[in-house]
Amino acid sequence: MGLAAAVLWLSAAAAARALVVPPLRLDGNESHTDVILMRQEVILEEMVMLLTEIRDTLVDRRRVTDEAPRDRVTDEPLRPSVTDAPRSTTTTAKTSNAPPTCPDKFQEVDGVCLHLASSKQMSWDEARVYCQRLGGDLVHGLRNAEAGQSLVRDKYLAGESVVWVGGHDRSSEGRWEWLSGDAIPMDSTLWGIFLIMKQPSGGKSENCGCFYGPDEYQLHDIPCNRQYEPLCQVDHRNG
Incomplete structure (x- = not known):
């Protein structure tokens, strides 16, 4: 039985007992008023007894409740449920499918990024520095040189200009090579013939x-200190 039910039961019992008053023992000399007062005293005594019982019952039940074993409490931290687990924020890097392109100031000619510095006159060494500042170097290699030759011919009329390229024989006289270190064969179709003289024809000078x-x-050999226009090449850049 719960506490609330016990209280209600005892209250009802108290009310019932208050209505049933035990007979009084009288000696015949009491007045009607005395009889009434005596009955009220008896009722009050009965009520006090009932209230005392109710109090004791409540105290006993509270003690039993306090002494009952409680649920076990552990110090273990709560484990997050599967639904509480943080979602993965890993993203896949997007890869660009754009084709490689030539950087600013450069144009693509036969698959090569080239820049012809028109109206700029400088020595061969200065021309290399100029191209390197753009991220490349003077055009070199057979395939690249052929693309550069095509660009220059489209740009200028015959005899209109002279353009520096990345070939030299500074490392060993008579052994011509590109800036990459690859040899320039003497029978290459790049070499010209001018005034019946097969190039290269200038010797050590x-x-x-x-x-x-x-x-x-x-292609001609010429003194390195002459002032001509640089023809630069650079690698493609990813889009």
Whole structure:
């Protein structure tokens, strides 16, 4: 039985007992008023007894409740449920499918990024520095040089200009090579023939290569301190 039910039961019992008053023992000399007062005293005594019983019952039940074993409490931390687990924030890097392109100032010619510095006149060494500041170097390699020769011929008329390229024989006289270190064969179709003279023809005084305008921009050897235009190449950049 719960506490609330016990209280209600005892209260009802108290009310019932208050209505049933035990007979009084009288000696015949009491007045009617005395009889009434005596009955009320008896009722009050009965009520006090009932209230005392109710109090004791409540105290006993409270003690039993306090002494009952409680649920076991552990110090273990709560484990997050599967639904509480943080979601993964890992993202997959997007890969660009854009084709490689030439950087600013450069144009693509036959798959090569080239820049012809028109109207800029400088020595061969200065031309290399100029191209390197753009992220490349003077055009070199057979395939790249052929693309550069095509660009120059489209840009200028025959005899209109002379353009520096990345060929030289500074490392060893008579052994011509590109800036990459690859040899430039003497029988290469790049070499020109000017005034019945097969290039290269300058000996020790002409150690740098150029596309020579008067010979329709064929490859010639020429003194490195002459002032001509640089023809630069650079690698493609990813899109």
